[in-house]
Amino acid sequence: MTTARRIAFVSPRFSPEGTVGGAETLLKALAEQAAAAGRDITFLTTCAKDHFTWNNVREPGTETVNGMTVHYFPVDESRDIEVFLKHQNRIDRRIPLSREEEEAWVDNSVNSPALYDHLRTYGDRYDRILVGPYLFGITLKVARIHPEKTWLVPCLHDEPFAYLAVIQDLFEQVGGFIFNTRPEQALAERLYRQPSAKGTVVGIGLEPFEADASAFARKHSITTPYVLYAGRRETLKGTPLLTQYVQVFRERTGREITLVFTGSGDIDAPDALRPHMLDVGFVSEQEKHEAMAGATAFIHPSVNESLGIVLLEAWLARTPVLVHAAGHVLTDQCRRSGGGLWFRVYPEFEEMLSYLLDHPDIAARMGDAGRDFVLREYTWDAVLRRLFQAIDTTP
Numbered sequence: 001m002t003t004a005r006r007i008a009f010v011s012p013r014f015s016p017e018g019t020v021g022g023a024e025t026l027l028k029a030l031a032e033q034a035a036a037a038g039r040d041i042t043f044l045t046t047c048a049k050d051h052f053t054w055n056n057v058r059e060p061g062t063e064t065v066n067g068m069t070v071h072y073f074p075v076d077e078s079r080d081i082e083v084f085l086k087h088q089n090r091i092d093r094r095i096p097l098s099r100e101e102e103e104a105w106v107d108n109s110v111n112s113p114a115l116y117d118h119l120r121t122y123g124d125r126y127d128r129i130l131v132g133p134y135l136f137g138i139t140l141k142v143a144r145i146h147p148e149k150t151w152l153v154p155c156l157h158d159e160p161f162a163y164l165a166v167i168q169d170l171f172e173q174v175g176g177f178i179f180n181t182r183p184e185q186a187l188a189e190r191l192y193r194q195p196s197a198k199g200t201v202v203g204i205g206l207e208p209f210e211a212d213a214s215a216f217a218r219k220h221s222i223t224t225p226y227v228l229y230a231g232r233r234e235t236l237k238g239t240p241l242l243t244q245y246v247q248v249f250r251e252r253t254g255r256e257i258t259l260v261f262t263g264s265g266d267i268d269a270p271d272a273l274r275p276h277m278l279d280v281g282f283v284s285e286q287e288k289h290e291a292m293a294g295a296t297a298f299i300h301p302s303v304n305e306s307l308g309i310v311l312l313e314a315w316l317a318r319t320p321v322l323v324h325a326a327g328h329v330l331t332d333q334c335r336r337s338g339g340g341l342w343f344r345v346y347p348e349f350e351e352m353l354s355y356l357l358d359h360p361d362i363a364a365r366m367g368d369a370g371r372d373f374v375l376r377e378y379t380w381d382a383v384l385r386r387l388f389q390a391i392d393t394t395p
Contacts (some may be wrong), residue, residue: 014045023133041068073115084108109137180307200390205380211293226258233265238301243269292317315370339370
């Protein structure tokens with residue numbers, strides 16, 4: 001067995017402030033912890049901050065962040081966004097694309113020729129290259145440069161992009177996989193027929209914390225029980241469904257309950273719910289943890305998750321969770337931990353939320369079970385042991 005001493009992590013965005021998506025947060029956290037464990041870590045990323053415009057905001061160059069070297073490379077601004085969106089819309093609607101059209105979609109996705117040149121020139125310096133998530137042009141093109149030493153961190157979902165021929169090729173090319181959960185690994189094995197030995201479930205580590213369960217309600221003058229959602233507000237995350245369900249819950253049961261949001265994005269909600277909804281936007285980690293600790297339930301209605309970091313954080317706050325049954329990763333986490341319930345249709349949502357409101361003692365035991373699960377499976381010692389076991393091999 002060889003030790004991967006020099007490791008390059010590659011992700012489309014990197015933020016020292018930590019305000020990027022879940023996949024990018026995962027790669028950054030793994031890189032920082034590997035650096036703290038003594039590995040020589042380089043992080044390759046772009047100059048973009050916004051995942052809608054992909055404008056080059058940062059200056060190209062290098063800086064040291066938490067013990068690792070971070071290289072910023074410009075995004076290719078010559079891409080044809082109309083071509084990209086045309087093909088992307090067809091993919092979304094599951095309209096088959098020719099191989100040439102799929103490659104055009106990749107070519108006009110987020111790319112950085114300067115980053116690719118760096119890997120072609122200096123790739124021999126790295127024992128391993130860890131890249132993700134799977135559906136960006138950068139990921140596909142990086143994997144083609146040194147496939148034998150590239151480990152994919154796919155953050156895979158069962159969605160139209162996963163069925164493209166170029167994605168099939170990606171999974172066949174790379175030397176190995178770092179998965180977040182067993183259901184994600186099982187999906188990859190089903191779609192791409194890769195041997196299970198080629199992949200390892202690693203996940204992310206979290207630091208335990210304690211939070212005052214009364215602080216958030218006191219600060220924001222909330223006098224009713226509240227449920228919480230944290231993260232991006234969009235259809236793929238299930239937030240429109242959540243607002244509709246909470247409004248129907250209030251109307252049908254007559255129970256006073258507040259829906260709290262942290263995170264970013266517009267909220268699609270019924271007008272009647274807005275007086276009973278609180279949007280605090282981005283908050284500090286401490287305030288987020290306090291909001292979690294005081295909630296009756298943390299609700300995560302997304303069906304497209306490969307891990308669900310906020311779910312694990314809610315459990316560290318000793319709060320039970322309520323998830324959508326079609327989200328196989330999150331329901332699996334709930335089953336394994338005993339820390340949550342799941343719903344498929346509105347009547348089940350009403351039943352589950354009412355149960356948590358009416359049985360606070362059982363809700364508290366579920367929250368404790370969730371915390372025990374995270375402390376057992378998602379400490380950094382456990383995660384790094386799994387990570388190094390995956391990459392310290394001979395390709």
